[in-house]
Amino acid sequence: xxxxxxxxxxxxxxxxxxxxxxxxxxxxxxxxxxxxxxxxxxxxxxxxxxxxxxxxxxxxxxxxxxxxxxxxxxxxxxxxxxxxxxxxxxxxxxxxxxxxxxxxxxxxxxxxxxxxxxxxxxxxxxxxxxxxxxxxxxxxxxxxxxxxxxxxxxxxxxxxxxxxxxxxxxxxxxxxxxxxxxxxxxxxxxxxxxxxxxxxxxxxxxxxxxxxxxxxxxxxxxxxxxxxxxxx
Numbered sequence: 001x002x003x004x005x006x007x008x009x010x011x012x013x014x015x016x017x018x019x020x021x022x023x024x025x026x027x028x029x030x031x032x033x034x035x036x037x038x039x040x041x042x043x044x045x046x047x048x049x050x051x052x053x054x055x056x057x058x059x060x061x062x063x064x065x066x067x068x069x070x071x072x073x074x075x076x077x078x079x080x081x082x083x084x085x086x087x088x089x090x091x092x093x094x095x096x097x098x099x100x101x102x103x104x105x106x107x108x109x110x111x112x113x114x115x116x117x118x119x120x121x122x123x124x125x126x127x128x129x130x131x132x133x134x135x136x137x138x139x140x141x142x143x144x145x146x147x148x149x150x151x152x153x154x155x156x157x158x159x160x161x162x163x164x165x166x167x168x169x170x171x172x173x174x175x176x177x178x179x180x181x182x183x184x185x186x187x188x189x190x191x192x193x194x195x196x197x198x199x200x201x202x203x204x205x206x207x208x209x210x211x212x213x214x215x216x217x218x219x220x221x222x223x224x225x226x227x228x229x230x231x232x
Contacts, residue, residue, distance in 0.1 A: 011184070012053060012054050012079075012082075012188065013053075013054050013056055015180055015184050015185065015188055016122070016188050016190070018175070018178035018179065018180045019171075019174075019175055019178065019180060019185060019188060019190055019191075020190070020220050020221070020223050021174065021220040021221065022218070022220045023220070023223075026056075026121065026153065026218065026225070027056040027057045027059070027060040027121070028060050028064075029217070029218060029225075030057060030060070030119050030121065030151040030153070030225070031057065031060045031061050031064045031065065031119075032064065033149075033151050033217060033227055034047060034117040034119065034149060034151060035064060035065055037116075037117060037148075037149040037229075038147060039116035039117060039145060039147055039148050039149070040068075040116040040117030040148070040149065042116065043067050044067050044068070044069065045065075045067075045068055045069070045116040045117060046068070046069045046070075046071065046114065046115045046116050046117075047061065047065075047068050047069070047070055047071070047115065047116060047117045047118065047119065048070075048071045048073070048106075048109075048111070048115050048117070048118040048119070048140075048143055048144075049061070049070060049071070049072045049073070049118075049119050050073060050106050050118060050119065050120040050123060050140065051073070051074055051075075051120060051121070051122070051123035052072040052073060052074045052079070052080070052083050053074060053079050053082075053083065053121075053122075054079060054082045054083050054086055055072075055082070055083030055084075055086045055087050056121075057119050057121060058070060058072055058083060058087055058099060059086070059087060059090060062087070069098055069100075070098070070099045070100070071099075071100050071102065071111065071115065072099050072100065072101050072102070073101075073102045073103070073104050073105070073106065073109060074103065075103065075104065075105050076103075077103055080101055080103055084101065087099070105139075106120075106136055106139040106140055106143070107135055107136065107139045109139065109143055111143040112142055112143065113142070113143070113144065113145050113146070114143070114145065115143050115144050115145065115148060116144070116145060116148050117144070117148055117149050117150070117151075118140055118143065118144060118148070118149075118150045118151070119150075119151050120140065120150060120151070120152050120153070120154075121151075121153040122153060122154065122155070122188075122190070122223075123136075123154070124136055124137070124152070124154045125154045125155040125190070125194045125195060125196055126193065126194060126195070127195060128195045129195055129197055129201070129205075133195075133197070133205055134205050134208055134209060137205055137206055137208075137209035137211070138208075138209040138210065140209070141209045141210040141211055141230050144230045145230070146230055146231070146232045147229065147230060147232065148229070148230045149227060149228065149229045149230070150211065150227075150228045150229075150230070151217070151225065151226075151227055151228075152214070152225065152226045152227075152228055153218060153223065153224070153225040153226075154196070154202075154223070154224065154225075155190055155194055155196045155222055155223055156196050156197065156198065156199065156202070156222055156223070156224045157196040157197055157198045157201075157222070158198075158222055159198060159199065167221060167222070170221070171221050171222070174221075190223075196222065199214075199224075202214060202226070206228055210230060210231055211228040211229065211230055211231065212228055212229045212230075212231060214226035214227070214228055215227040215228070
């Protein structure tokens with residue numbers, strides 16, 4: 001997730017839920033997908049949550065897969081602190097799902113081919129397509145064992161369509177109806193400072209990084225989710 005200031009993490013998930021239809025169920029879907037995979041489906045699997053933000057995927061993983069060993073990383077100290085506090089309040093660490101916390105990026109992570117699965121939700125959109133997106137995906141592939149899977153959710157550039165103007169207007173209307181201000185929406189990194197790419201460009205990047213073709217698993221307006229598998 002896009003790093004934000006220390007004053008905003010507590011509002012982050014609520015704002016994103018108001019911006020993206022279906023976001024409240026997205027973490028549940030992402031964890032369920034990895035749970036059905038050959039490697040992360042095994043008992044005691046190691047799973048990376050890249051850009052863990054305020055901990056939505058971590059909470060769901062603890063609920064669905066208390067046997068998993070989670071590696072939660074985020075470059076934002078404020079986000080990590082918010083996630084740790086949220087999990088301590090909702091799901092005490094005394095039972096299930098050990099979590100290792102690191103303030104770092106995927107690119108700087110030292111986890112070569114040691115992880116069984118990974119989740120990346122609303123992270124890559126903040127990276128420019130000047131080699132930075134490819135470096136991010138390549139680092140995710142490097143961290144996974146061959147056959148390991150990645151659930152990738154990102155803001156995507158729309159494909160050409162005569163109806164796209166209506167879709168864009170609908171998102172503005174949905175945002176307004178949800179009571180989200182322009183300033184609050186900007187905090188999420190979904191409306192400002194983003195670098196979305198199209199589906200064909202994503203396919204080229206994931207292939208270059210060492211993943212299989214993206215399998216679509218989620219779409220809400222221009223937010224799309226994919227299941228990828230690291231090639232042998």
